[in-house]
Amino acid sequence: xxxxxxxxxxxxxxxxxxxxxxxxxxxxxxxxxxxxxxxxxxxxxxxxxxxxxxxxxxxxxxxxxxxxxxxxxxxxxxxxxxxxxxxxxxxxxxxxxxxxxxxxxxxxxxxxxxxxxxx
Amino acid sequence: xxxxxxxxxxxxxxxxxxxxxxxxxxxxxxxxxxxxxxxxxxxxxxxxxxxxxxxxxxxxxxxxxxxxxxxxxxxxxxxxxxxxxxxxxxxxxxxxxxxxxxxxx
Numbered sequence: 709x710x711x712x713x714x715x716x717x718x719x720x721x722x723x724x725x726x727x728x729x730x731x732x733x734x735x736x737x738x739x740x741x742x743x744x745x746x747x748x749x750x751x752x753x754x755x756x757x758x759x760x761x762x763x764x765x766x767x768x769x770x771x772x773x774x775x776x777x778x779x780x781x782x783x784x785x786x787x788x789x790x791x792x793x794x795x796x797x798x799x800x801x802x803x804x805x806x807x808x809x810x811x812x813x814x815x816x817x818x819x820x821x822x823x824x825x826x827x
Numbered sequence: 828x829x830x831x832x833x834x835x836x837x838x839x840x841x842x843x844x845x846x847x848x849x850x851x852x853x854x855x856x857x858x859x860x861x862x863x864x865x866x867x868x869x870x871x872x873x874x875x876x877x878x879x880x881x882x883x884x885x886x887x888x889x890x891x892x893x894x895x896x897x898x899x900x901x902x903x904x905x906x907x908x909x910x911x912x913x914x915x916x917x918x919x920x921x922x923x924x925x926x927x928x929x930x931x932x
Contacts (some may be wrong), residue, residue, distance in 0.1 A: 741835070742921070744869075752869065752912050754921035764931040765919045801868060810916055813859030817868035 710802050710818035718796075718825050724789040728802030728818055735778050736760045740805035741785045742814060743776060745798040753798075757805065758785055791824045799823075828917040830858075830924035837930045844900040846927045854891040856915040860898045863910045865927075871911030872911075874900065905931050 714726035735741060742757035756766035758776045766774050766804070768787070778785040789796060799820045806815035830850045838844040848858060857876035863869040871880050873889040876896070886901045900907055908931040913924040 742920075750928040751910075752863065752914075752923045754923060757921070767920060778905045803869075806871070806874065806880070809875075811857040811859070813861070813874040813914060814869070815871045815874075815880055817870075819868055 710804065710816055711757075712800060712802050712818045712821040714800075714821060714823070715745075716822055716824060718792055718810055720793055720825055722792055722825075723791050724787070724796060724823055724825070726787045726800055726802075726821065726823070727784050728786070729784045730804075731783070733804075735780045735785060738808055740765075740808065741776075741778060743774075743787045744801045746762050746801075746820075747795070747798040750798075755787065755789075761803060763823060770808060794825050797823065797825045805816045820825070828877055828914070828922050829882075830913055830915065830922055831923040832911075832913060832927045834925070835930065837932060838900075838903045840905060840931055844903045844907070844929055845932075846898040846900075846911050846929065848896045848898070848924050849894050850896075850915065850924075851894060853894050853896050853915070856891075856917075858891065858896045859914045860887075860889055861912045861914065862907075863912060865910070869912070900929075902926045903929075903931055907931055 740757040743755040758778045773790045774787045801813035801820045802818040804816040806812045860873035861869040
């Protein structure tokens, strides 16, 4: 299971920081661990992911502001998004890619956490 | 890489719903499909083009041909009303379609 946590309110120009706790399994299991968001009235948007080796990939549109990391010993992975604006207001989901192959999807999702960017 | 979906599809209960997704050479990319109800977590209903994860009802199926992928829901039920997203991996980056709102009425 996955569970997101973090502040629900972030000030504009600040940094959004979320963690995703992995339970019932291990981050070292050979999967990609991802962050996906959905802004109000919009569709799903992939933010990026981290492999158990620490290798990361990011949505090119967010790459300059996003950092995803993993802590295997503690069993969680994290998202930091800098210089946030109101456009970053969204429900943020963490999710596991079901296997490391090219055509696999995200089969386990957290419940999502709402982040609002406002002063 | 871009994936295009119709914004909405309507179907009567018990009928078959077809949700399309288009993208360049999509047939070679074996897309995934997700069902998403607002306020809930997305659910993977199809992976690797046409495979159902464990627990997904058999009324969900998918196919691809050329530049188009189609999610088919046979005998659509009111519980199937949701947003549906196609998704592919492009150079290790995940790309979602814009989503299709399925209305069962």
